[in-house]
Amino acid sequence: MRAIGIDIGGTKIAGAVVDELGHIIAHDRRPTSASEPQVIEDTVVEMVKHLSQGEEIAAVGVAAAGFIDASQSVVYYAPNINWREEPFREKLEKRLDLPIIIENDANAAGWAEFRFGAGRLVSDMVILTIGTGVGGAIVSGDRLFRGGFGAGAELGHLRVVPNGLPCGCGAHGCIEQYGSGRALLRMANELADAGGIGQVLASVRSRNGVLTGQDISELVSIGDPGALSALRTLGTWLGQACASLAAVLDPQLFVIGGGVAQSGDVLLDPIRLAFLEALPARGYHPEPEFRIAELVNDAGVVGAADLARRYAETI
Incomplete structure (x- = not known):
């Protein structure tokens, strides 16, 4: 059974036909405006019709950032799109003769990682996606937690x-302010201002006008002390947050995704260390694994499609 996954971002919409093994058969990508809900709706409908040509499609899953109601129908609130109490599923069902679900984008990406990526061999997993902000998803007992x-x-x-x-x-004080890509840039700029190990960061900033995530990534790859210090501080905050999550959820695995996760073990090592230092009843509490996410840009469409396919099997 093939399904279509749609991932709505602030400036673009990605879509794909996905088979039951998580393989992308066909894909599409179109620019859109987050300030124009009607344009977004029209674009999603056009993409589904385009991707459906010559395919037997079981269902459509649409992923978007925001709060989605428990029936996977109404977007309570979307931070990047002008949606408030938006009955998006109902609107799409009126124009498309297919079963449809609406899903939070982090949940969709996390589900893809659970089904087809780093989490495919466990039943309980937490994923943290480290981008501009910090997103995440929880799978407990093989089920996505909503x-x-x-x-x-x-x-x-x-x-x-x-x-x-x-x-x-x-x-105030959310992990997003201490463990995100934006937080990493703030920490790197603070080190650049202080001199010392931040001298190279300051030099790059002076040459380019600003520090970017790519700048820090490149400096980490060559072992610059300032960039490494900023990344370790970020990892320490994330590890402490994971310890709190483990006390509540007891996952077998933490998956770290997003652009910052490209640093691999350079990021995972301080996460693991801070996690163990903060873990309640350390030495007696089973210790989960930490892995880097395997699915990157395609996770949203793959997860949305798989969730939609599973929904279609129940109706």
């Missing part, structure tokens, strides 16, 4: 510092 209202697993908003840095969610 919470009672459908808006669960907002792991980036786990509070790690009481009265800490302000977060875009309105709270």
Whole structure:
């Protein structure tokens, strides 16, 4: 059974036909405007019709950032799209003669990693995606956790510092402010300002005008002390957050994804160390594994398609 996965971003929409083994058979990608909901709806409909040509499609899964209700129908709130209480599933079903589900994009990507990536051999997994912010998903007992209202697993908003840095969610001290790509840039700039091991960071910033994630990644790859220090600090915060999550969820595996995860063990090592230092009942509590995500840019469409296929099998 083949299904279509659609992943809606702030500036583009990606779509793919995916088989039952998670393989992409055909794909499409189109620019769009987050400020125009009708354009987004039209683009999704056009993509599904285009991708369906010559294919027997079982269902469509649409992934987007935001709070989705428990029935996978209504987008309560989307931070990057002008959606508020948007009945997106109903609108699409009126225009497409296919079963449809709407899913949070981090949940969809996490499910893909669980089914076809780093988590395929476990039953309980937590994934943290480290990008501009911190996203995440939870799989418990082979089932994707959504919470009672459908808006669960907002792991980036786990509070790690009481009265800490302000977060875009309105709270203070969220892990997103200490463990994200944006946080890494802040830490690197602070080291550049301080001199010492931050001298190379300061030099790169002076030459280019700003520090970018790519700059830090390149400096990490050549062992620059300042860039490595910033990354280790980031990993320490993430490890402490994972210890809190482990106390509640007891996963067998933590998967770390997103652009920052390209650093591999250079990031995982401080995460593991901080995790063990903060783990309750260390020495008596089983210790989960930490792995880098295997599916990268395709995780959203693959996960959305697989969730839609599973939904179609139940109706």
